[in-house]
Amino acid sequence: MKKLLTSVAALATVASMASAEGELNIFNWGNYTNPDLIKKFEETYDVKVTVTDFDSNTTALTKIEAGGHGFDIVVPTHSYIPIYVEKGLLMKPGIPEMENYHNLAPQWVDVDWDPKREYSVPWQWGTTGVAVNTKAYSGDVNTAAIFMDPPAELVGKVNVVPEMQDVISMALMYVGGTPCTTDKTMLKAARDALVAAKPKWMSMDYGMTEKMSNGDVMASVNWNGSTFRIRNNNPDVVYGYPKEGYIVWMDNAAILNDAKNADNAKLFINFIMDPENAAMISSFARYANGITGSEAFMPDDMKTAPEIVVPADLVAAGKFTGACPKEAQDMYTAIWTELQK
Amino acid sequence: MPSSSEDLAETARVRRNWLLSTPALVLLALGAAGPLLIVAVYSFLEAGEYSGVEWRFSLDAWFQILFHRDIFDDTISLADAHLTIFWRSVKLSLLTTIATFIFGFPTAYFIATRAPKQRALWLFLITIPFWTNLLIRTFAIMEVLRNQGILNTLLMKIGLITTPIQILYTDTAVLIGMAYVYLPLMVLPMYAAIDRFDFRLVEAGYDLYASRWQVLRRVILPIVKPGAIAGSILVFVPSLGAYVTPRVLGGGKNMMIGNFIDLQFGQGRNWPLGAALSMVLLVIVGAALLAYVRVSTKENPHG
Incomplete structure (x- = not known):
């Protein structure tokens, strides 16, 4: 029920931002995205964000492979990243050149499913x-x-x-x-x-x-x-x-190759590598993230x-x-x- | 030569009829036959690695419907899991039809015997659930049935039970949900049948010393039968393909055909099997409709 209410709240946010310039479509696990994080991104960049839920990695992969989905960002678990890469579904958005890249915790940079983080950044683990x-x-x-x-x-x-x-x-x-x-x-x-x-x-x-x-x-x-x-x-x-x-495990945010709003998606990838924003992700879904310095912004009960x-x-x-x-x-x-x- | 001008008029009429039905025929060809053809073709292809199909002819999907090949030692056995799901679907659909009849008949009878002005109000009340999305109604049923839900809490409060009865995620939950959802589809055609019924026949029956049971069985039931058959088909066919209700109330373990087909296109990653299963479902529905046509034409040869 809570999930339902969150989606309704998300829809309401979307409606009020109808005049925004750009759009961004995120495909993420259900009950996993902090609505406040989305709101902050929308207000900062004047972008209308739509979050769509999936319930399993296989369902998400099937939908994306079928095409015509309209999503810009997907958040698969680490074990699925190589499958996405092998199928040519992901973009190399130049993550290492991004402003907030230096915030990545060192142990999450050179990972075997995405060496040097060319395709994806940590969401939560x-x-x-x-x-x-x-x-x-x-x-x-x-x-x-x-x-x-x-x-x-x-x-x-x-x-x-x-x-x-x-x-x-x-x-x-x-x-x-x-x-x-x-x-x-x-x-x-x-x-x-x-x-x-x-x-x-x-x-x-x-x-x-x-x-x-x-x-x-x-x-x-x-x-x-x-x-x-x-x-x-x-x-x-x-x-x-x-x-x-x-x-x-670790879930990772990545940009799809056929993203229609690639520029906004890149802004979002950089956005979630900011410690304060990463802490917002964690304080909602209650998992750790991979961003150094985010601990300072997290609720005490997480420690x-x-x-x-x-x-x-x-x-x-x-x-x-x-x-x-x-x-x-x-x-x-x-x-x-x-x-x- | 009157006959030839009649012929001409006849030809013109036929041509006009075809012309008028063209939009409907085009819609049927594109909207029904086309997609069905794709489904039929897909059922004869090989499954793709993660999803989709490989364009190679294969009878694997049809083989898999009935037989199960062990992934480790290649032994072949009857696919009892599939048969269980098919049997559950048919059984639950039949039970749903019976349940909606048991509740729908008295309801329709009640409405049809009200004063004409009141009937509209009662019919209106029957249609109110249709204002709400099916998913919301199913979640409402879940709220009633779940372990800490309305029903179990009530039964525990009045002391009938001490621990919650596990109803949610069982076939019973799916049955209750479907009977609730499809009840109006039974009530409406039954009402239409009873509404045309001349109640003076009941009086005549009583005058001839028939008992209440005899009047029901010999006078009322034969007249409402067409309505009951129409209602049964309206309930049985969508029950067979039900997806949302068994998904929410069955908990992913007590699947019906609809959910099992969905599974093949998602986590099961076997599109050809999903397509073949869809064809089988279509055949079952077709058989049910054929039976309906035969029964109803036998009842009313001039209809």
Whole structure:
């Protein structure tokens, strides 16, 4: 519902800016873009911004590949950037020459999915773990068994966010493999475990920020920032870092090759590398960003949140998978298709 | 030669009729037949790597509808997952039709037996839900059914249950949602049928010592039957292809054909399979309509 209201608010903003000179169309994850950030950009540059939601990386890629979408900026997860690049969907907007480029935190500059940041800049990064309502289950939450082999209290009450890359990588680590493996035995074990677990799930849906806040869903594969927001609404919900392995990821903003408003898009890319603006992104969606100096503008509760500060003994279990080799990617897709049936 | 001038007039009439129907025919060809042809062609192509199609002939999509090839050891088995989804769709659509009939018949009867001036108001009330977008209405139903929603909270307050009943994300939730959404489509044709009904026949039935049940079964039902059949088709066909309701209330796990087709064009990345499934759905709908035509012409040979 909150998502709905945000979109309505965004529409209202758009309507009031109808006289603006230029336009900018952003394609981003739902409930992920701070409306105040958009408003600030619109006021600074006199540009009318439209934000359209997607709910998964695959859906976003399909829509963009189909053409005729009219989007200028897209925000895919790091593992999808090489696919976009290989298909020639992204523009090289000269990011290293941009004014705010020096604000990029050094560890996020030379990344394997986009060396030297020619195509994309950090939007936010976070982890994929599990969110559990302690009223329903009070046992250990730092395990992928929450959804791979749900405890009796959670059978029929677990949701799995249908994000292929995260779910299959976590399943692989749960059965003792590594993400992006091409080892057929491991892939088969992960497939079998997922297929066996599926009947114990309640749903495979998005929108957990609302559904776990109001107690409709008791446990879910979920992202850390979303869980942070849930906890702010419902203190019973905790975030678990599966000790078998959990996912570390980064979403990146990039300009599409066929962008009609490339100049405005470049302004926006530079805009979000400003520490104050990056902090606005984080304070809304509750994930860390990749911009040095943004901490100074962030709310205090971000600095101590258990969803952001990883417990020392579980740091090593976090896996930043990069992009899988094609052979592994094909197997991921085949397993996912089978699981979705 | 009267016959030849009659022929000429006939030819002119036929020509004029064709000319007048040209816009409709062009629209049908471009708007219905054209896209359908594309769908049919796509179902015989290979799936592209991430989306779209490769222009190579393949029967894979049609094979996949019925059979499942294991991705690891290539063993072939019956695609029970697809059959489950098809069966769920047909079952839920039939149940929706029955549910809308059970609620729609008394409603239509009630409206048709009001004073003529009041009927307009009642009919108007029936159409009010159409003022609101389907998505909003579905979210409203979700608000009623969810674990902490209106229904569960109410039942817990009056002490009938202690823990919420899981209705959301089940077939029951989808059924309730569809019955609610499609109810007016059953009420309106039923009302039209009952409205033409001469209620003196009921009185005559009673005068001949028929019981209430006999009057209902022998007098009223045969007359409202055409309305009921029309209403059933109006409810059954869109139910079969329903997308929004099962998407929101089914939670992505209890899919119907519509959602499964959508999945193939998105996360499933198998456009040919999606196209083939669409053709199958079309065949089912066509069969339902054919059955309707046969039943209704049998009822009324001069209609």
